[in-house]
Amino acid sequence: MPARASATADEIRDVNARYHDGAAAAYDAKWGIDYGDVGRAQVVSKVRKALAASGRLPTFARALEIGAGTGYFSLNLLQAGVVREAVCTDISPGMLRVLEENARTLALRVETRACDAEDLPFGDAEFDLVLGHAVLHHLPDLGRAFNELRRVLRPGGTVLFAGEPSRYGDRLASVPKRAAAAVAPLWRALLRAGPAAGGHADGGAVNHELEPFVDVHAFTPDTLERAAREAGFADVRVRGEELLANWFGWANRALEATADPDEVPWAWKVYAFRGYLALQKVDSALLEPRLPPAIFYNLMLSARRPA
Ligand SMILES: C[S@@+](CC[C@H](N)C(=O)[O-])C[C@H]1O[C@@H](n2cnc3c(N)ncnc32)[C@H](O)[C@@H]1O
Numbered sequence: 001m002p003a004r005a006s007a008t009a010d011e012i013r014d015v016n017a018r019y020h021d022g023a024a025a026a027y028d029a030k031w032g033i034d035y036g037d038v039g040r041a042q043v044v045s046k047v048r049k050a051l052a053a054s055g056r057l058p059t060f061a062r063a064l065e066i067g068a069g070t071g072y073f074s075l076n077l078l079q080a081g082v083v084r085e086a087v088c089t090d091i092s093p094g095m096l097r098v099l100e101e102n103a104r105t106l107a108l109r110v111e112t113r114a115c116d117a118e119d120l121p122f123g124d125a126e127f128d129l130v131l132g133h134a135v136l137h138h139l140p141d142l143g144r145a146f147n148e149l150r151r152v153l154r155p156g157g158t159v160l161f162a163g164e165p166s167r168y169g170d171r172l173a174s175v176p177k178r179a180a181a182a183v184a185p186l187w188r189a190l191l192r193a194g195p196a197a198g199g200h201a202d203g204g205a206v207n208h209e210l211e212p213f214v215d216v217h218a219f220t221p222d223t224l225e226r227a228a229r230e231a232g233f234a235d236v237r238v239r240g241e242e243l244l245a246n247w248f249g250w251a252n253r254a255l256e257a258t259a260d261p262d263e264v265p266w267a268w269k270v271y272a273f274r275g276y277l278a279l280q281k282v283d284s285a286l287l288e289p290r291l292p293p294a295i296f297y298n299l300m301l302s303a304r305r306p307a
Pocket residue numbers: 013016017020066067068069070071072073089090091092095115116117118132133134135138139140163
C-alpha cells in the first residue's frame with residue numbers, strides 16, 4: 001500500500017528504518033528466505049532473467065547492494081560466485097545486524113554500511129555492479145537514487161533490480177487475496193487450526209501501525225524504464241516475473257495470516273512452499289516469455305552505465 005500522500009521524504013525514510021528494524025529478527029522466517037541450494041538457485045535465476053543472460057553469468061568483482069536487508073541477494077550471489085566482493089547497505093541498522101549474523105553463519109565476508117540509497121557514502125565509479133531486491137518502491141525520490149547509483153558505478157558497469165511491485169500485477173493479486181480471506185474460516189476448520197491471536201511476530205503492534213507507510217511506489221514498466229534512462233543509463237531492459245506463483249503465494253499467505261501459526265500443520269507449509277516453487281517454474285518457462293511485463297507481480301530492471 002503506498003504511503004499517505006502528505007508524508008515527507010524524511011518521514012518515509014524514518015518509518016522505513018524503524019519498521020525494518022522491528023521486522024529484522026523474524027524477516028527470514030516470514031519470507032522463507034533461504035541461503036542454501038534453493039535460495040541460491042532463486043537468486044541466480046532472477047539475475048539471469050534480469051540480464052537476459054544465457055549460459056554462464058558474468059562474475060562481478062565488486063558489488064554494492066542497496067536495501068540489502070538480511071542479505072538474500074548478496075549472500076547468495078557471493079556463494080554462487082557471481083559476486084567476488086560485496087558491500088551491503090541499508091537504511092535499517094537492525095536488518096544489517098541480521099545480515100552480518102547470516103554472513104558469519106555462512107562464513108562469508110561482507111562490508112556493511114547503514115545509509116540512505118539516495119545519499120551513498122562512496123566515491124565515484126567504485127563498483128562493477130549495483131543491485132537491489134524489493135527496495136526501489138521504498139525510496140521517496142527515485143530520480144535522486146538512480147543518479148547516485150550511476151555515480152558510484154564504473155563506466156560500463158551494470159545496474160540490476162528485481163522484486164519491484166508492479167502496479168497492475170498488484171491489483172490482479174488482490175483477487176486471490178480476497179478469495180482466500182472469504183474461505184479462510186472453512187480452511188481453518190478443515191485443517192483444525194484455531195484463529196490467529198492478535199499481535200504480530202515481526203515487530204509487534206508498532207510495526208502493524210507503520211506498515212501502511214513504508215511503500216511509496218508500485219511501478220509500471222514505463223516508469224521504471226524512464227527513471228533509469230533519465231539518470232543516463234543505457235541498454236535499459238524491464239521484464240516481468242511471477243504470476244501464478246504469486247497468486248498461489250498470496251492466497252496461502254492470506255489464509256495462514258488468519259490462523260494460529262502453531263496450529264497450521266507442517267504438511268500444509270510444505271505443500272505451500274513446494275507449490276510456490278513449482279509454479280515459479282511454470283511462470284518462468286511458459287508465461288514470462290509470452291505475456292506483457294505489466295501484468296506480472298514483480299518487475300525487474302537491468303541497465304548499463306555508458307562507457
Ligand atoms: C522489502 S525489504 C527487502 C530486503 C532485501 N533486499 C530482500 O530482498 O530480502 C526492503 C529493504 O529496503 C530498506 N530500505 C528502505 N528504505 C531505504 C532507503 N531509503 N535506503 C536504503 N534502504 C532502504 C529497508 O530497510 C529494507 O531492508
